[in-house]
Amino acid sequence: MAFTLEDIVQRFGGEVVGNGSQRVGSLAPLDQAGPDQLAFLANPKYLSQVETTRAGAVLINAADLAKLAPSESRNFIVTPNPYAYFARVAQTFIDLAAPKVAAGVHPSATIDPSAQIAASAVIGPHVTVEAGAVIGENVRLGANVVIGRGTRIGAGSHLYPNVAVYHGCKLGERVIVHAGAVIGSDGFGFASDFVGEGDARTGSWVKIPQVGGVSIANDVEIGANTTIDRGAMADTIIEECVKIDNLVQIGHNCKVGAYTVIAGCAGIAGSTTIGRHCMIGGAVGIAGHVTLADYVIVTAQSGVSKSLSKPGMYTSAFPAVNHADWNKSAALLRNIGKLRDRIKALENAAADKPAATTASATTGAPSNSSNATDNPAASNSSGEQA
Numbered sequence: 001m002a003f004t005l006e007d008i009v010q011r012f013g014g015e016v017v018g019n020g021s022q023r024v025g026s027l028a029p030l031d032q033a034g035p036d037q038l039a040f041l042a043n044p045k046y047l048s049q050v051e052t053t054r055a056g057a058v059l060i061n062a063a064d065l066a067k068l069a070p071s072e073s074r075n076f077i078v079t080p081n082p083y084a085y086f087a088r089v090a091q092t093f094i095d096l097a098a099p100k101v102a103a104g105v106h107p108s109a110t111i112d113p114s115a116q117i118a119a120s121a122v123i124g125p126h127v128t129v130e131a132g133a134v135i136g137e138n139v140r141l142g143a144n145v146v147i148g149r150g151t152r153i154g155a156g157s158h159l160y161p162n163v164a165v166y167h168g169c170k171l172g173e174r175v176i177v178h179a180g181a182v183i184g185s186d187g188f189g190f191a192s193d194f195v196g197e198g199d200a201r202t203g204s205w206v207k208i209p210q211v212g213g214v215s216i217a218n219d220v221e222i223g224a225n226t227t228i229d230r231g232a233m234a235d236t237i238i239e240e241c242v243k244i245d246n247l248v249q250i251g252h253n254c255k256v257g258a259y260t261v262i263a264g265c266a267g268i269a270g271s272t273t274i275g276r277h278c279m280i281g282g283a284v285g286i287a288g289h290v291t292l293a294d295y296v297i298v299t300a301q302s303g304v305s306k307s308l309s310k311p312g313m314y315t316s317a318f319p320a321v322n323h324a325d326w327n328k329s330a331a332l333l334r335n336i337g338k339l340r341d342r343i344k345a346l347e348n349a350a351a352d353k354p355a356a357t358t359a360s361a362t363t364g365a366p367s368n369s370s371n372a373t374d375n376p377a378a379s380n381s382s383g384e385q386a
Helices: 005-012 044-052 082-097 323-334 336-370 376-382
Strands: 015-017 037-040 057-060 076-078 182-185 190-195 202-207 214-216 227-229 236-238 296-298 312-314
Touching: 005 015, 005 076, 005 082, 037 082, 057 082, 182 214, 214 227, 227 236, 323 336
Parallel strands: 037 057, 057 076, 182 227, 214 236, 296 312
Antiparallel strands: 015 076, 190 202
16 A cells, blocks of 8 residues: 555654655665655765665655755655654554454464453464463464463553463553563572582572562563563563563563663563663673663673663673784783782882982982082082183
8 A cells, every 4th residue: 555745744744845646655775765665864874875766755854855955856754753753654554564364262272261352352373371361452462372370461462473471460552572582480589598518518499489470561562582580579560662672581570661672682680670761782781689770871791780870871891803902902901910010019119219319319418519629510510610
C-alpha cells in the first residue's frame, strides 16, 4: 500500500516541500531509494547524497534543507527529528504489510482449564499456559512459548517462539519479548555453609529460595536470549519503555528505571538499581548492590563497581590498539609498582637536595672571602687591578 506525502503528514505531522501528491510505499537508504520510496537524512555528513538520491521524498530537518540548492524535482517532509519520524512511518508500513493471523488457540497447545485467555489472543503451536495464567486481548504467543502458573500477560504483547515466562510474573501492555528469552528464572542466591580451611574445608552452598517475581511495565522490549531473574523476596522491576538488547543478564531484585536502554551482552548483578533515561553500553558489567543515578551513560565494556550518584558519561574500558603497542603497554603495567617506587625515591631525593645545598653555601662563605685577593678574577671584578 502506498501513501501520498500529504497522507503521511496528516498522520505524523511535518510539512511537505514539493509535490504533496507524490506516493511512497516503503522506505530505503538515500543511496538505494527509488522513486516510490521514502528516505531520510539524520546525519548532515550525508547531505551530498540528498543531491543525488532517486527517492520519491526525503525526511529532513529545516536546518539541513536550508543548506541545499533550491530544486523543483525533489520532495521533502520537513520535521525536527527525521530519524524518529522515519521510525514511526516504518512501523506503519510494517504493520500494514504483516500477514493477518487469525485469533484462536492452536490444536497442539496445552492450556490449563483455569487459565484465562482473551478471545482475540493468538496462541501458537505447542504453547503451554499453566494454571491461573491470564492472557490479555490481542496477545500473540509464538510456537513453544511457556507461560507459568499465575503469570499475567498484558494486552497487545507479543512473545516470540521459545520464550519462557516463569510462574508469578507480570508483563504489562505492548511488551515485546524476542525468541529464547527467559523471564522469572531463579536468582543466583546461595548461602555459604562451609567450615574449615584448605583441604579440611567441609560444607556446601545452601540454595536460597527465590520467592519474588518479575514485574515488567508497558512498552518494554526484551531481546533474544536475555534473562531476567526473579527476586529473592520482592520482585525484580523493569519500568515502562525500557529497551533491552540480546544476551543481557539482569540479576534478582534489580530495578531498571523508565526509558533506560541496555545494549547486548551487558551483565547486571543482583540488587542493583539503574535510574531513568540511562544508557548502558554493550558488554558493560555492573556489580551488585550499587545504584546508578538518572541520566547516567556507561560506555561499552566498562566495569561499574560502585554507585554513580551523578548524571554523566562514565568509561573504564581499554580501546583497541595495535597488538605490538598493547604488548608494550602490558609490560609497563606489570612494572608499574616498581616505577612508582622509583618515582617516590626521586621525589624524596629532590626534596632533600635544597636543604643540603643551603648548608654547603653557609659553611663555605668565609673561605671564599679570604681567598678573594688571591684570585685574579675576583680582583678584576672588584676593580682593584687593571
